Amino acid sequence: MNGTELTIAEGLRALDKREISAVELTQAHLAGIAALNPRLNAYITVAGEAALEQARASDARRGRGEAGALDGIPLGIKDLFCTEGLRTTAASKILGEFTPPYESTVSAQLKRDGAVFLGKLNLDEFAMGSSNTTSAFGPVENPWSRANDPSKRLVPGGSSGGSAAAVAARIAMGATATDTGGSIRQPAAFCGIAGIKPTYGRCSRFGIVAFASSLDQAGPVARSVEDCAILLRSMSGFDPKDSTSANLPVPDFAAACGRGVKGLRIGVPAEYTLPGLAPEIDALWQQGLDWLRQQGAEIVPISLPHTKYALPTYYVVAPAEASSNLARYDGVRYGLRVAERDSDLRDLYERTRAAGFGAEVKRRIMIGTYVLSAGYYDAYYLKAQKVRALIARDFTQAWETVDAIVTPATPSAAFPMDEKQDDPVTMYLNDVFTVTANLAGLPGLAVPAGLDGQGLPLGLQVIGRPFDEETVFAVGAAIERAANFTAKPQVMA
Amino acid sequence: MSYTLKGETGDWEVVCGLEIHAQVLSKSKLFSGAATAFGASPNSQVSFVDAGFPGMLPVINAECIAQAVRTGLGLNAKINLWSRFDRKNYFYADLPQGYQISQFAHPIVGEGVVEITLADGSVKKIGITRLHLEQDAGKSQHDQHPAKSFIDLNRSGVALMEIVSEPDIRSPEEAGAYLAKIRQITRYLGTCDGNMDEGSMRADVNVSVRRAGEEFRTRCEVKNVNSVRFVMQAVEAEARRQIEVWESGGTVEQETRLFDTARGTTRSMRSKEDAHDYRYFPDPDLPPLIFTQDWVDGLRASLPELPDARRARYVALGLSPYDAHVLTIERETASFFEAVLGEGRDAKTVANWLTGDFFGHLNKRGLGIEESPVPATALAELLDLIADKTINGKIAKDVLEIMFDEGKGAAAIVDERGLRQVVDTGAIEAAVDAVLANNPGQVAQYRGGKAGLFGFFVGQTMKAMAGKGNPALVNDVLKAKLGEPSG
Numbered sequence: 001m002n003g004t005e006l007t008i009a010e011g012l013r014a015l016d017k018r019e020i021s022a023v024e025l026t027q028a029h030l031a032g033i034a035a036l037n038p039r040l041n042a043y044i045t046v047a048g049e050a051a052l053e054q055a056r057a058s059d060a061r062r063g064r065g066e067a068g069a070l071d072g073i074p075l076g077i078k079d080l081f082c083t084e085g086l087r088t089t090a091a092s093k094i095l096g097e098f099t100p101p102y103e104s105t106v107s108a109q110l111k112r113d114g115a116v117f118l119g120k121l122n123l124d125e126f127a128m129g130s131s132n133t134t135s136a137f138g139p140v141e142n143p144w145s146r147a148n149d150p151s152k153r154l155v156p157g158g159s160s161g162g163s164a165a166a167v168a169a170r171i172a173m174g175a176t177a178t179d180t181g182g183s184i185r186q187p188a189a190f191c192g193i194a195g196i197k198p199t200y201g202r203c204s205r206f207g208i209v210a211f212a213s214s215l216d217q218a219g220p221v222a223r224s225v226e227d228c229a230i231l232l233r234s235m236s237g238f239d240p241k242d243s244t245s246a247n248l249p250v251p252d253f254a255a256a257c258g259r260g261v262k263g264l265r266i267g268v269p270a271e272y273t274l275p276g277l278a279p280e281i282d283a284l285w286q287q288g289l290d291w292l293r294q295q296g297a298e299i300v301p302i303s304l305p306h307t308k309y310a311l312p313t314y315y316v317v318a319p320a321e322a323s324s325n326l327a328r329y330d331g332v333r334y335g336l337r338v339a340e341r342d343s344d345l346r347d348l349y350e351r352t353r354a355a356g357f358g359a360e361v362k363r364r365i366m367i368g369t370y371v372l373s374a375g376y377y378d379a380y381y382l383k384a385q386k387v388r389a390l391i392a393r394d395f396t397q398a399w400e401t402v403d404a405i406v407t408p409a410t411p412s413a414a415f416p417m418d419e420k421q422d423d424p425v426t427m428y429l430n431d432v433f434t435v436t437a438n439l440a441g442l443p444g445l446a447v448p449a450g451l452d453g454q455g456l457p458l459g460l461q462v463i464g465r466p467f468d469e470e471t472v473f474a475v476g477a478a479i480e481r482a483a484n485f486t487a488k489p490q491v492m493a
Numbered sequence: 494m495s496y497t498l499k500g501e502t503g504d505w506e507v508v509c510g511l512e513i514h515a516q517v518l519s520k521s522k523l524f525s526g527a528a529t530a531f532g533a534s535p536n537s538q539v540s541f542v543d544a545g546f547p548g549m550l551p552v553i554n555a556e557c558i559a560q561a562v563r564t565g566l567g568l569n570a571k572i573n574l575w576s577r578f579d580r581k582n583y584f585y586a587d588l589p590q591g592y593q594i595s596q597f598a599h600p601i602v603g604e605g606v607v608e609i610t611l612a613d614g615s616v617k618k619i620g621i622t623r624l625h626l627e628q629d630a631g632k633s634q635h636d637q638h639p640a641k642s643f644i645d646l647n648r649s650g651v652a653l654m655e656i657v658s659e660p661d662i663r664s665p666e667e668a669g670a671y672l673a674k675i676r677q678i679t680r681y682l683g684t685c686d687g688n689m690d691e692g693s694m695r696a697d698v699n700v701s702v703r704r705a706g707e708e709f710r711t712r713c714e715v716k717n718v719n720s721v722r723f724v725m726q727a728v729e730a731e732a733r734r735q736i737e738v739w740e741s742g743g744t745v746e747q748e749t750r751l752f753d754t755a756r757g758t759t760r761s762m763r764s765k766e767d768a769h770d771y772r773y774f775p776d777p778d779l780p781p782l783i784f785t786q787d788w789v790d791g792l793r794a795s796l797p798e799l800p801d802a803r804r805a806r807y808v809a810l811g812l813s814p815y816d817a818h819v820l821t822i823e824r825e826t827a828s829f830f831e832a833v834l835g836e837g838r839d840a841k842t843v844a845n846w847l848t849g850d851f852f853g854h855l856n857k858r859g860l861g862i863e864e865s866p867v868p869a870t871a872l873a874e875l876l877d878l879i880a881d882k883t884i885n886g887k888i889a890k891d892v893l894e895i896m897f898d899e900g901k902g903a904a905a906i907v908d909e910r911g912l913r914q915v916v917d918t919g920a921i922e923a924a925v926d927a928v929l930a931n932n933p934g935q936v937a938q939y940r941g942g943k944a945g946l947f948g949f950f951v952g953q954t955m956k957a958m959a960g961k962g963n964p965a966l967v968n969d970v971l972k973a974k975l976g977e978p979s980g
Contacts (some may be wrong), residue, residue, distance in 0.1 A: 090547070100548075153965050206549075206550050209545075214777035241552060243551070243779050244778065321777050324774070327582060327584065328545040328590050330548070332589070345642075372773075374770045
């Protein structure tokens with residue numbers, strides 16, 4: 001049995017039937033990592049020994065009939081989640097060799113359910129980026145390539161580029177990711193896999209290196225919508241250690257994948273038809289809506305009038321929070337410290353932060369500091385908060401007439417590593433379809449729906465009501481079934 | 494009469510407002526479970542939250558919120574059912590997160606008022622602007638190593654209440670009385686221990702001066718003043734400095750200053766231009782703090798009696814306003830007083846004994862009332878022995894001293910030493926007869942009209958009876974035997 005080809009649902013069944021062991025599954029993935037990671041650079045840290053040990057313990061549990069919901073499933077963990085005893089970098093130099101003495105709640109819950117951690121996955125530095133090119137540990141390569149230019153190396157998207165690339169290349173069965181403005185959905189779409197950013201508050205943020213606290217949410221990426229549902233169930237739940245975590249029961253998300261869409265009203269926001277939107281993206285969108293209509297859904301045109309302000313609003317709010325969240329990386333208590341002899345405190349800060357942060361992180365810290373400064377606060381931060389409330393209200397009104405909204409996940413397919421790097425604003429446009437769900441705190445799922453003319457994957461996005469991930473999964477699974485997306489990347493274990 | 498300072502060019506009025514930082518009495522910190530005990534070894538009471546580790550999140554400690562609300566109620570202030578935590582951003586080595594979580598725009602407690610009593614007996618109202626919660630920073634230690642600074646994060650994250658007054662204070666005395674009043678209220682409430690030596694309470698003092706009838710002039714803030722006396726000194730010193738500046742044709746610049754306790758003067762710490770831009774914004778890790786009026790009412794119902802109410806009650810019991818004031822300054826004293834008072838002892842008698850001999854013994858030994866070797870029950874026992882005429886007042890004073898020295902009970906001491914007062918008229922008559930027989934000259938003088946000698950005969954009789962004679966009976970017998978002085 002080819003362990004790396006299995007979905008998580010298939011893997012769990014195979015493990016249950018003793019068709020494969022957790023150790024075999026883990027070994028297969030570690031072999032894939034050894035072969036592909038030098039090229040893809042998806043993992044920053046591979047924890048092979050620990051993974052095998054966890055796999056052996058998992059097989060033992062299964063032998064005793066004590067297997068958990070994810071027992072023996074090898075996963076990758078985005079290197080933004082603190083993992084006890086395992087170096088956590090946030091893809092930044094500033095954390096140095098930081099090894100947390102604690103475990104993030106999300107990863108702890110995955111461990112609780114028996115998952116095996118293969119290692120820590122690459123990302124944009126502090127999750128700031130849309131191409132996984134800002135990592136201090138080097139860029140991640142997308143395992144997909146263009147049919148007419150196979151040597152051109154493409155980005156996997158970001159910030160969860162390592163997570164998406166590893167899952168697409170079959171060197172993880174699933175992975176944790178985080179999404180502040182699209183960092184789960186955009187790389188999932190670029191790599192031809194599924195990924196969901198759940199409702200803000202569904203997953204605890206405890207132990208996740210913070211980027212923008214009011215927008216950050218953890219979520220899974222995997223090769224099927226059902227796999228995402230299985231992972232999300234383990235990752236979710238109230239956590240008293242996170243005051244923004246929602247005290248709500250966690251539904252059986254996987255069960256919702258089979259609900260179908262009959263009778264559901266699917267919203268199509270007029271404002272998402274951007275001028276200059278690639279025709280094949282628009283075509284895929286219409287195709288997706290047709291599939292849903294054919295399965296019994298009603299397609300309803302809606303308006304989200306403040307959509308055009310979402311991106312600028314996001315690029316005020318997120319850097320503002322980041323500028324404050326990243327102040328703790330000061331060289332005083334942990335991580336990198338760059339100090340000259342006899343230098344004073346200010347000099348220590350300046351040298352440490354100059355050396356420790358990359359260009360994009362510095363840019364966002366400066367933007368954030370600026371928009372919070374006296375004299376600019378009202379014009380930028382306060383205004384952005386007001387617009388954010390209007391964007392959320394757009395959705396609240398939409399939920400009066402629709403049950404879910406379907407849009408493209410990204411404005412383009414994966415682009416070459418050497419493109420869009422010079423102009424940050426062009427790069428920020430990658431988030432145009434995804435930031436609204438973060439600003440409004442809504443669940444958003446990316447599902448692979450087709451290929452572009454170059455054979456690259458394209459995704460659709462399903463947005464749902466707060467804490468109604470079940471409907472989102474139902475719609476996503478319906479698209480997935482209709483799309484029958486079987487294409488595979490060129491680089492694969 | 495209002496307080497003014499005389500300058501070269503005339504009289505100046507002092508305008509002052511205080512920002513008091515009071516450490517919340519709680520077992521754990523404002524946003525973490527780490528302990529708050531004073532004096533622990535450095536960095537032994539620090540959670541990963543307090544140390545600003547990656548991915549750590551603050552969680553509000555409900556007890557700290559309750560303490561702030563109790564304090565707000567004690568300040569007769571508006572309790573805000575909706576408030577919010579903001580981040581105050583600045584870099585310092587002992588501020589691990591790079592920001593302090595505080596309440597800038599929406600404090601938990603709004604406007605209130607407290608009354609202060611001044612030396613001349615007058616009462617003045619001082620307005621409270623707000624009370625907000627914030628976390629303390631750690632402590633930098635620059636004197637432990639020649640080239641390095643050490644940082645102790647034990648205080649990092651400890652809950653502070655910042656109590657801001659209106660600029661209603663007009664003299665050093667009022668400033669001192671106000672600080673003492675806030676300390677008294679929080680100590681009564683058990684919301685702050687008020688230990689100014691340990692930094693549990695400290696004040697930033699805002700001072701300006703003006704001519705009578707003028708608008709406010711520019712103020713300066715004197716930071717971190719840590720005693721009632723220093724607050725009074727700082728207000729006067731800073732006011733005098735500003736008067737000199739104005740009178741010499743200068744302009745007072747808004748700035749932050751420090752009070753030099755050794756010199757008794759203030760000096761500049763940083764000017765307005767150097768002031769930080771704190772970039773306050775709502776802390777996205779903490780949802781707004783919302784609670785119900787019912788919860789507030791529940792806290793109100795369980796509040797202890799506050800000093801003003803208690804003082805009024807004592808006056809109603811028959812105490813002088815002064816005694817009532819003295820007994821209510823510290824909650825411990827009032828509690829002790831009430832314990833001695835018990836069910837039916839005479840309030841005036843208890844107050845006299847407590848504020849007189851009892852305080853005298855404590856002072857002599859340098860003890861606070863909570864450290865008294867003589868508990869309230871023991872003092873009550875002594876007073877009962879006086880009331881039932883087992884001993885007289887004079888003997889009781891001696892007994893109390895022995896109680897302080899030896900820690901024994903009053904009755905035991907009385908029995909052991911045979912101090913029971915003599916109420917046997919026969920014995921008293923015998924003693925009186927002997928005194929009169931031994932002092933014929935004085936008897937003659939008394940009978941001749943020198944009434945003032947009566948006390949001499951009382952003294953001699955008591956002496957003869959080793960002080961144990963019942964004073965009333967001794968008086969009666971003496972009067973009967975001496976007869977009325979003539980003339």
